[in-house]
Amino acid sequence: MDSSGELRFVGRVDYQIKLRGQRIETGEIEKVLLGASNAIKSCVVVKRFDEKLQQHHLIGYVELLRKTNTDDASLLFQINEYCLAHLPLYMVPSMFVILNQLPLNSNGKVDRKQLPEADFSKYQVNGNNKDKSFEYVEPQTDLEKELHLLWLRVFGVEKLSVNQNFFSLGGNSLLLMKLLTYYQANFSLKQDINISLLFKHATILDHVQLILTQIKQADQNSKLLEWQSNHLTKGKPFSFPLHSHQKSHTLFWALF
Known part of the structure; x- marks a missing residue:
């Protein structure tokens, strides 16, 4: 509220952001980050825009407590x-950046505006794949x-690994x-492959x-249809030959 009594909205005092349709409290991510290693002194998570990919990403900036x-x-x-x-997965930062010291403002808090820009070219090569984050795998077949x-x-990248997770690359439902x-x-795929399956299996190798x-x-269904076309009598009900026990059973009931 200013001196004239008017209430002015200047933005959020917390750091809740919206990314790919999800509301995210960056403070929750920062708490997890601090528990990732006892070498981490402080950290901050911000949203950055990748001009080339035209996508927003979460970036985690980390200051180490000591040299390890x-x-x-x-x-x-x-x-x-x-x-x-x-x-x-949607809360895992796309990239982590280690700094000698996080920039601080006059109040001793992290100055997010002074954080360096993220180098997305490195991220696009490595990604943050869950299984092999720093191993590049070439396509084979x-x-x-x-x-x-x-x-x-x-x-819109020049290099990526076939085991990189779709969402770690900045993928969203529209791209999927x-x-x-x-x-x-x-x-010529039918409805058996859908968005839900691609969400759960999100690498090139998975999709292959x-x-x-x-x-x-x-192919199996096609062979089955071909067999049916060649063996089933058109216009007549299909019947299997009776076993000898079935024949005797049928004859028994026919006597009554």
Whole structure:
């Protein structure tokens, strides 16, 4: 309220943000981050915009309490694994940045405006995949290569691993729908593959397995239809020959 008695809204005093349709309290993420390693002195989580991908991401900035024997890559992997185990996927930061010191304002609080910009080029190569965060895996089969090229176009990146999680790359339901539409159009898939399945199985390797399973099932169904067409008498009910015991049973009841 100002001197004239007017109430002025200047924004939130907490740090609740909205990301991909989800409301997130960054303070909850920061509490988890502090528990990821006893080497962490303080941390802050902010939302940053990736111009190339045109997507917002959560970025975790970390200040260490002391210099550790663990290299930065291993520590970041440890932090990422801890967050994945204690947070929903949509709350896990896309990238973690280690700073010598977090910038502070005159009140001794973290000055979020002075935090350095995130280097998304590094993130897009490594990602924060749950299983192998820092291991790049090339596509091997023709189908893996086709889906790999598709994902590169969808995310607008030059390199990504086939075991990277779709959502760790900044994916959302709209991008997932694009993938589903492509899969259905190019692999003649039916409704057996849906958004829910793609959500649960969210890597290129996962999608390859889903598609192969559907293709195999479709091939089996096609062979079954062909067999039925060749063996079933059209216009007449199909019957199986009776076993000898069934014949005697039928004859017994026919006598009454």
